[in-house]
Amino acid sequence: MAIKDIEYVTIEVDGKPVSLRKDKPILWGLRDQGFDIPYFCAHKWLDPLGACRMCMVKVSWNGKPMPKLQISCAITPAEGMSVETRVDEVLTARREQLEFHLINHPLECPVCDKGGECMLQDQTYEHGCGEGRYTENKKVRSDRQMNAYIQINYKRCIHCKRCVGFTDEIDNSHLLKMVSRGAESWIESYPTSDDLPYFSGNVIDICPVGALTATNYRFTMGRPWEQELTASVASLDSTGTNIWLNGRLGHVARIIPRENEAVDVGMLDDATRFSWESIDDPSRLRKALVHDNGETRSVKLAMAQELLAEKLSAILEEHPSDSVGVIAGGNRTTEEYMSLRHFATRVLDTRWYAFGEDLAGPEGMSEVVLDALLSGATSIEHILAASTILTIGTDLWEEAPVLGLRANVEVRKRHRRLVNLRSHGSKADDFATYIDYGYGNLLRTVRSATNALLGSGARTPEGDRLADSLRQVGDDCAILYGSEVWRDPQAREVIVAIQDLRDAIRRANPDCAVYSNAVYPSANSAGALLAGWFTKFGRPGSGKESCGGIGKVLKAAADGQLKALFICDYDTLSRYPDRQLVEKALKATGLTVYAGSFGNPTSTHCSFHLPLGTWAHFDGTVVSLEWRVQKRRRGQIDSVAPSLSELVNGISGDMQRGFLGTTEDMYSQLRHNLEFWPRDEFGKFPYKGVLVTPRAKLNANRSAVSELPAEYGAGAGELVVIPKSFLYNDRDLLANSPVFGKVAMPFHAFMNPADMQAQGISDGDTVAIGGITLTAKERDWVRSGSVVVNDFCHTAPANSAGGPGFTSAGIKKASLAGSGA
């Protein structure tokens, strides 16, 4: 499909020539150009509905007026058209329709949360008639909870049905429906008991009045005009969704979408939206904790810092280099990663530093893999415009929700093709071509598809099916790959094999553009890559190179090579796929330090727990999966804990090793080191971010491999355990938001009905998988022969599912023992 040039046509509006997009209803273009046409039911995401009748204008064709007024939300411009927006007939019609809208509306703007940002309020002020003539009884109906997040106030509803349109057309959840008829009709919700809402919060934004409000916001967080808005970027996934972070009186008031038409078009996922409470969570760590001889002391950060500096200096005196391990988690800014790497390489003089959310598997990153990761990436706009979208081992809905949502909409509404190579079903199954590769056989399937496309080498039926679906991809094809690749023990090979597949698709479809983007496991994995956390990047001389992977760091620690382990914001115990290795590493290392905003299993295992501010507290850049560099800005909220840069600067100072540099310094270094980095100044960074094309001078000669690895499968009586990245995983940010306590998070063993029947397990039974017990849930999207569990959670650590000897990175058969509840 590719992105097409936009066509314009000039029509006459109120006597003036106006140029408008040919493919869009005139309402949008005219409003953008300052014609104040009121509207309620139309929305840029939705098909025109024509329900509210506010947007009527007078239309003539070649001077001949049409007999009726026309709704501008539904007509597209064409040659010979002229439009009147301010003639009496139109103004009267607006007043009439507004009067109808208001007859049942309560006069409660002063206590309504929408007051100040309400379309009805604004438009009544602009176009209304000042007084009402309705003296009959108004309709009433009492408020009701629509799902865990949303409450409806029926009296305020103006029946525009935008909310229904969203749940039908956009997120396909069919959560909201209009029931009954005529003036008696109302909006009813039909939540499915098991599925969590993923995008429901968007209906709050698009409700033009205060009918739909957020349960954790209504009546408590003040009025919109009292809030200070900060342009920031969502922190739970690598889409780079833009948000407003609203602060009031030093606290977070809410998170709402900030429209960036190139990224999110104003959509936001529920997890990000409602996670704001965690930022101010009173249980968040504000002082340092020192665990000493089984005793925990809460001390001032400065004291803990001094103590730590002393201990680190002592270690370095004895073992001057490569004696400390440093691990960084994926939700910090690129500048923080720069500081921490300086701390690791300059102060601690170690090469044992690595990124928590692994990309390349236990053997670590190499230049060939890095090259494969960087090549072929494109923008979200191009991905969504592609005629074929191929996902490999990623459930976009969970791993990059807004991108996933937008892709689903494109596929359903604009008839794009979606091909999913996956290990279990997803929400896209209704409209996607999907190929089950059988968990553990990703490399085998990708290589075999390449072989099939090239017509040489060994093949498998799954590979053939994938190849068949890729023989005619249209103008362009966008490949997206994610969590199942990162978790594969052969991740390095898979990443490279995907590039081979990309070449093969291009060979099979001459003139076709083929892109490939990684869906990263965390919000700023890409930033960490650029800051040199995986392998050298950019100009030489920027310090000691990383050992290449967290697996190596942990192994070195477990082997007793490391004297200290410094872990930043990465719950290693819960999240690293091999829990036993982490336990060993922590036990074998004398000094363990955890720096992070929240307490978790790892922090309690460490001798020091130092507080950090959250993502919302500091300025800094993050890099998204489309390589868009964006700036997260500090919210108008009080912070009581330092940023990672401030913390390591402090420790370095206490160790008499000097100052590593401010955030701005780090930014300048990035700009200096990477020639593709945006040229903008830190203080004047563009609000919508800057798309970059990362290039690294790499020594990467890739040669296609066509051999297939052996087939992987479960033995008799066993099931393959598939760890899955859920949006609602037990992340610190979610676990500490009270509103999420009300939604049941899916820490379950999701099983195929046939398997459950065969094993005599019923829905809700407790099952043991290796070392953990989980509640069995019957789901038909799970493939028979496998069981899907969360890839991590605090309470039932899925990474210990295999019990002792769990060595491969995530693929594990486990015998299941069902025990009736």
Add this chain to the structure above:
Amino acid sequence: MAKGNPILMNGIRHECITPVSALDNEIGIRSLADYESKARYVPDGKPGGYRAIQHVLNNMSPEQVIDEVKASGLRGKGGAGFPTGLKWSFVPKDHPGPKYLAINGDEGEPGTFKDRYIMEDCPHRLIEGAMIAMHAIGAEQTYCYIRGEFYDSLRLLDDAVKECYAKGYLGDNVFGTGKRMHFQVHTGAGAYICGEETSMLSSIEGSRGHPKMKPPFPAIEGVFRKPTIINNVESIACAPAIIDAGAGWFTARGTEKSPGIKIVSVSGCVRNPGWWEIEYGTPIGVIVNELAGGLLPGRKLKGLIPGGSSCPVIKGEAAYDVPFDYEGCVAGGSMLGSAAMIVLDDSIDMVGVMRNFSKFYAHESCGKCTPCREGTRWMLQIHQRILDGGGTMEDLDLLIDIINGIEAKSFCPLGDAAAWPVRSAVERFPEDYIAWIEKSSRFNALKENGNGSASPAGSEEAAEVEAS
């Protein structure tokens, strides 16, 4: 004239003449129905059932069928009077996937009772018509959407369809020609809006019966997003007659712009309510006085609605001279609509009639668009208040303002349908409203305060009221 079942009207028992063709010929719709033995509607048997479709299948191309129907000038009988042959020609010929015929048997318009008799008395006529239409538009499937309350129509039409399948008239090999033609009867749940064509399609799809945006028009993208032709039961049932007797037979009857025959259903204050098949252009007086037996003794005509509750009321006996065809009714200040004549004599209070109409439309408004959803309810509330003794003179202006906000501004024509009759009542029969308002305590309280002015005709009239 055969006598049929008596029906209840206004609480009085009326002898209802069962419908009989006023044209007294073999070809009109009614004349082929046969209560006693539907089985006689067989090829070559008397009176010639399924002759037309066999002729069509063996000798006529789809284009020829469409041309014949175009030549007959057949206009849709569902209300709008759109030329049927022209509508059929809108279906894209080279469309690859399936196409559908959807027959509208919702018959929700108050006052209309014609389609149910076709479905009950001569269902085979309808099925044959559907087959001709399917041939013409290249469809293999018909959905016939029947109003939820019509249990008998459903049962009888369904029996007839089963009979056709058993005999091989319908199925995968129609009359041995190898053509596929299927006929599915579908019931609604009793919503007037589901008679509107796009709502009907939504309802067939299993969705909520809300009207949809046009374009795309159903002929391009209809049920299940496939090209779909929608016709009223009566329009479809006319097709066999046109094929059998030729377009010329049709154009020889009626007027130039409204050729052919039409079933009119007459109800209200007449001696013999019922339905008749007439030629277009027959004066309304003939229908009321000769066919329906005239008014009750001593009564005078107060108003007449020619086309069902959605049409404006024509005032007084002038209505008798209006020719009953599309153009004549419009010239007479109303519309032909679904040809459901409602006769109102001088015992009838217009405010009460309009309260009932408003109640119907407020109940049947689907709720999609604001003016109709809110406006119909508001109109009902005002009428109710006037009847409850709470009216004021301002209410008449207010009603007209509300109607201005609904008319031509609602999403689908239901809003217009709700507004037109009330407008005609307020404008043509203001005396009925004023009579109620003068009795109202609110009005009198305002008057005592020297505040009872602002009648619709201006303050002089109010002054007169005060003086009297």
